[in-house]
Amino acid sequence: MHELVNIFIKSIFIDNMIFAYFLGMCSYLAVSKTVKTSVGMGFAVIFVLGITIPINYLLENYVLKQGALTWLGDSFADVDLSFLSFIMFIAVIASMVQLVEMIVEKISPALYGSLGIFLPLIAVNCAILGGSLFMQERAYNSIVEATVFGLGSGIGWFLAIVAIAAIREKIRYSHVPGPLRGLGITFIITGLMGIAFMSFMGIKL
């Protein structure tokens, strides 16, 4: 339990997807013009990360990793398919996104209305594939840990995009030097927010 809380806090604040690894910057910059749309995008990312990371965890540990195919028989014990992981992960992500989109559309049209347009964008959001690749690199011990990591990263991303959207809404009324307007100032603000987030570094529960 202790370990889980630790992973959760760490993935939200310390290893924040945006501020520490710059993952998902493209949609972060494109969708953060208003708070409303950024909340939708943020939820979609939490959702998809929470689903794809556990699935990719299973894939990694029962199909791709060296020796992962042992359950098929001893002759498979030294098969190493890890070079296939990129293509498998991206296929899982693309198909899960499609599936989630269809399910949400069927079950809750209201949610689809607010989330729907963001879902296709997510298939090529680096935060999602990045999450799976970090999961692979850090080799979590159980599927629960991997899921907690996925949800935590999603929430971290959500926090970052909502915060920048709120700042961008306010900044519209300020006098920003012409050449910095829009993209430039967003970069610099994100940098400053990243410095603020660095104060969380070293926290361990």
Add this chain to the structure above:
Amino acid sequence: MSEKKESLFSKKNRKLLKDPLNDNNPVTTQVLGICSALAITVQLKPAIVMALSVLVVLSVANVVVSLMRNLIPSRIRIIVQLVVIATLVILVDQVLKAFVYDVSKELSVFVGLIITNCIIMGRLEAFALGNKPWKSFLDGLGNAFGYGWILIAVAFFRELLGAGTLFGYPVLEKLGLYEMGYENNGMMILPPMALVTVGIIIWIQRMKNRDLIES
């Protein structure tokens, strides 16, 4: 082939190659491929390796998709593009692991993230699907160079100011700056400063070309 075949480096084709370097830069103007542009720019060497990897993947993917452009049904084009890109990235990743293992370790997940680098997807969607292979190749090269020079510029300043080295060679120490009381700015190595550096590059670029300023 038509009679009036365009020369390989006609004015239009040169424009394809040149535009993305400055006015239509993928990173600072089209806002694509930021993720990796920032994360691996602490030192010059990984930045150059990354720029080359993107160059290979982008130009080859552009040609392949352009060759297949009349065969791909538009409904499933995204997944076809992803498969093309992912295959190329796996090749690049294996080559890096075989020949420059230490850099490959340093780049860690970011080699894999070339797959979701929006520059590649963006160029395939916007250009390769509607143009002939040679043009697509030039467009791929141009955009990859545009991406690469930003990457190298950011890495240059971060390594020089943050660690006082270039390619690991202690430039500032040899210049004797430390004896005069100069200290490295450790801040430049930290992730947030990459954002600020790119912000400043955008600032300078838009100051020179005022048409790019957002209203």
